[in-house]
Amino acid sequence: MNDPLNKNQESQRLISLDALRGFDMFWIIGGEHIIHALAELTGWSVLIWISAQMHHTVWNGCTFYDMIFPLFLFISGVSMPFSFGKKLIAANVKSTFELPGDVKRKVYVDMLRRTMILVFLGLIVNGLFKFNGYENTRFASVLGRIGIAWFFAGLIYLNCNLKKQVIWFCFILIGYWLAMILIPVPGFGAGDLTMEGSLESYIDRVLLPGRLHSKVHDPEGVLSTIPAVATGLLGIFTGTFIKEKRYNPLKSVYFLLLASVLLILLGLTWDCVFPINKRLWSSSFVLFAGGYSIAFFALFYLIIDVLGWKKWTFPFLLIGMNSIVIYMAVEGVLNFGYTADFIFGGLINLAAAPFHVLLKAISVIIIELIFLYFLYRNKLFLKV
Template sequence: MDDLLNKNHESQRLISLDALRGFDMFWIIGGEHIIHALAELTGWPVFNWISAQMHHTIWNGCTFYDMIFPLFLFISGVSMPFSFGKKVMTANVKNTFELPSEVKRKVYMDMLRRTAILIFLGLVVNGLFKFNGYENTRFASVLGRIGIAWFFAGLIYLNCNLKKQVIWFCFILIGYWLAMTLIPVPGFGAGNLTMEGSLESYIDRLLLPGRLHSKVHDPEGILSTIPAVATGLLGIFTGTFVKEKRYDPLKSVYFLLLAAALLILLGLAWDSVFPINKRLWTSSFVLFVGGYSIAFFALFYLIIDVLGWKKWTFPFLLIGMNSIVIYMAVEGVVNFGYTADFIFGGLINRTAEPIHLLLKSISVIVVELVFLYFLYRNKLFLKV
């Protein structure tokens, strides 16, 4: 464990960032099932409430589960100022937009490679190798959106100073809002924000090849990927603020929490005219979830990097440092449930039903962590 913490320290990565990524992914790889089982077992109001938060909102509104995807994209943005920092130091410049053109070209190629790999891996998760035919293949994906949004956020970061980055951020959110509310959709008119009648859904039906996730709409569609770039930019702003160290760490946390509260309030205010909606990735959703993302990061940064309470993070670090691998595995590449049942099923099946469900959920997490620990001990990390 100490080796893992030291590795993060030596590479100047924020331990809190990897831990937060692992915390974020924990709920996707099985943490949600533990909460559902606890709610059924105890009937306690707090577990019932948390269990209700472990489901996606049908349309308008937002739950904790709706925040998992944008939080991951936000984290990718936070890491960008740190990952590009070495190139800035090597080139002896102060900012990324001052990098020589030949250095930028190499960075662009690396970014394109990463984006292409994520798009491909997203297609694999969607069942590319089932060979069900072009018309039955879903081309939009979570990993694809992460790659594309990260790429364009990175282009803005590499070529613009902070003031211009903020202008881009505002332009994207306001432009998306105006487009969604003012451009008419054939048969529905302008400002229709339903699943079938929205401009985003219409463009998906018109331009997105293959199969859509919801027949008339895709939550990772073309137009709604544009505001996702703003989610990545929020992460870049946060990472830049922390990396520059203009204030002492504790004061930085205060400022981060203040910014988080402001964004949440702005998102709620915008919700009255442009509803918070994950499937449409509305501008109000970007601000609302962006505020919570900054708050989560600030708390992890305070506890882990400022106060130094690090040892408890080990399971989350295992997940966070191989997040793409475990995501693809649980999305269908590996059946951890079968393995857990093979190892622990004999003991678990002897317990009563409510406890049985809880132990089964925990056993899956245990198997996944053992798998990730094996990768870590053998220094096997998917570098994308």
């Protein structure tokens, strides 16, 4: 396989995108535990506040941890205009919706294959091979939602010009909102946005086989996957804007930051009638989390691709280039904690007791990075 950091390829990809993906995944694979340990060890108010941000909101509202998933989906959308670049050049067209039918059919097959692989990997993470019985298997998953939302966002991107893509984006968000507040749920009526009474939860109970994540509701359920398509579209808009290079890089960053502020304000405004809610993937959540996603991307793009400060990104690049592998590994396929304790446990026990939790958290990250570095050195990258 090709090395994503090969200098000959550097100009063809956004290093900031891999770094941002790695930064996003860092918190899932153990970064959160370092923050929790530091907060407990120091008692500093700022670290206590950051530690509180490393938990999911119970229902309405949004923390930093709630934005990790939409940021990852947003990043997959940003990469799409770049990944289709070679196909546009080969077909001698300027836009994806102008691609010949035979080329599009091949693209559809590749996209469907990627989606099915992600759905299958999501089932593995959920314990498919534990064989606990159909009724105990959870079929909805994070990887499954990424695959499905990316697929439908890709279909819109391939078949619509920018104006129609924006229309689809607005239609999805407004349509989802109207459905959630106008369609009645048996026993609860219309407009109930609680975990038990929402339309999204009801459809999960009716349509999703097996076990739901929260018994009456699944945060990666059927209906809430539709607005997740809009999150992917936001990434596509951003990737298209950067790829077209209509403005110089610094001015592009200004426009991205302006767009992020507007989306956050729109999300907060919509929150008054349709609460920001990650579990429902509410329309206001799409805008609010999307605004922050654009801001994170603009910051990474400015520092790495515009200013050229890249050396510090290497640990994040290791994570970002094999993000699915490390996600599956930490979700149960591999036990990094056991390995870290086997190698560093004796040294950690020599330290003062209050530092044990922090040092254990750091040791797990070190083992994970060594594992990822081994994959990188041997050019082993899981490209789905």
